[in-house]
Amino acid sequence: DTAVSQTPKYLVTQMGNDKSIKCEQNLGHDTMYWYKQDSKKFLKIMFSYNNKELIINETVPNRFSPKSPDKAHLNLHINSLELGDSAVYFCASRHGQIEYDSPLHFGNGTRLTVT
């Protein structure tokens, strides 16, 4: 069984469109994240949610809007896509909010290509 699953795996779209990426975890974790990996492989946190509550918003353009309907899901909606949004987006989850020693469990990533 997949622990953290995100869909779609690939997303190709044109500038100006709106798209969503879905993420679900079945680990019973309380905290979920979105990370962006650019073409140079640099991983940067975008958002963190704990039990549906936004914890971290790392100066991401407000075209990006995360939504957490419950603690097992964290979706990412992107409005007015730009070329610079092309990247791999990783969803992740972690046990608890204060368990700083627990590792992040990552989904397999969504490769977004904006043309």
Next chain:
Amino acid sequence: AQKVTQAQTEISVVEKEDVTLDCVYETRDTTYYLFWYKQPPSGELVFLIRRNSFDEQNEISGRYSWNFQKSTSSFNFTITASQVVDSAVYFCALSEEHRAAGNKLTFGGGTRVLVKP
């Protein structure tokens, strides 16, 4: 602010050679956690090891070993007798036990390891 530096962007070795990946971190906290992740060509991120700031004992797991030195803020990773399947990007990461850090993992820039047959 927390920061992780992996100075080596790419390392190329021949199979069976040892390879050591450097990781240097910065943190203002006395309690923190360090991690290594592997990202093979297939793209997924695989957790390898974690270490807390109070445990400087080095660890060996099969062909992998880790050297944590608090005095130099380094958490280096060695692959012994490398194999082609070790080819991947390896990330070092830091998590602070500080509420302002928001329970996030800060990653280094990654080191690409290429093991040639």
